[in-house]
Amino acid sequence: MAGLSNAVNLTDGLDGLAGGTVLMAMLGMGMVAFRCQNLSLAIFAASIGGACIGFLWHNCFPASIFMGDTGSLALGAAFAACAVLTKTEVTSLVMGALFVIEALSVIIQVASFKATGKRVFLMSPIHHHFEKLGWSENKVVIRFWIISAAFVALGFALYFQLR
Numbered sequence: 714m715a716g717l718s719n720a721v722n723l724t725d726g727l728d729g730l731a732g733g734t735v736l737m738a739m740l741g742m743g744m745v746a747f748r749c750q751n752l753s754l755a756i757f758a759a760s761i762g763g764a765c766i767g768f769l770w771h772n773c774f775p776a777s778i779f780m781g782d783t784g785s786l787a788l789g790a791a792f793a794a795c796a797v798l799t800k801t802e803v804t805s806l807v808m809g810a811l812f813v814i815e816a817l818s819v820i821i822q823v824a825s826f827k828a829t830g831k832r833v834f835l836m837s838p839i840h841h842h843f844e845k846l847g848w849s850e851n852k853v854v855i856r857f858w859i860i861s862a863a864f865v866a867l868g869f870a871l872y873f874q875l876r
Contacts, residue, residue: 714793717805720812721789723819723838728776729769730840730854734811734861735788736765741808741865742795745872749799761791774851801872808868811861815839 725731743758765788772778789812796805806813818839825833835845843853 714790714797716816717793717796717809717812718786718789720809720816721792722782722785724812724815724840725780725782725785726838727840727844727850727854728774729772730857731780731785731788732765732769732772733854733858735792736762736769737858737861737865738792738805738809738812739765739788739795741869742792742799742801742805744869745799745801745804746795748872751799754795754798757791758795761788774854804868804872804875806868807871808865810864810868811857818842 721731721735724734739758739762743755743762746752746755746758768780768784792805792809796802815838818834818837821833822837825831834842836842840853840857843856844850848856
């Protein structure tokens, strides 16, 4: 739970990035909870997703309010809690693979720099690497939302294979 919560926190670095990716992940978890016939958890997940929609609606680019650690850590913990309560921890790692990739990019960057003095990425977490390559902030955010949605769909398909 702590790892997934921190991974979402690392994802919160661009306007709307954490909000949009958590929206996708929580809608996926809501569908899993509904399928598990845990309606209260499905409503919780949908509520978190709805809160992310509200946050994105009122805080679109350029952001006027920052989510910060308090919001991103709580959203990550909510996602992890849904995974534990539905007993879909492995599936959640697929649904939240974007968060895992963001965290791994930081781990790889720090390990590489400490071991060799060289960086693997221009900047980490990886969303900043793409900014340094010249992608606009909006391009990174929208593409990461799409990637997150694809991982959620893949995780949901995996959920049906494992059940």
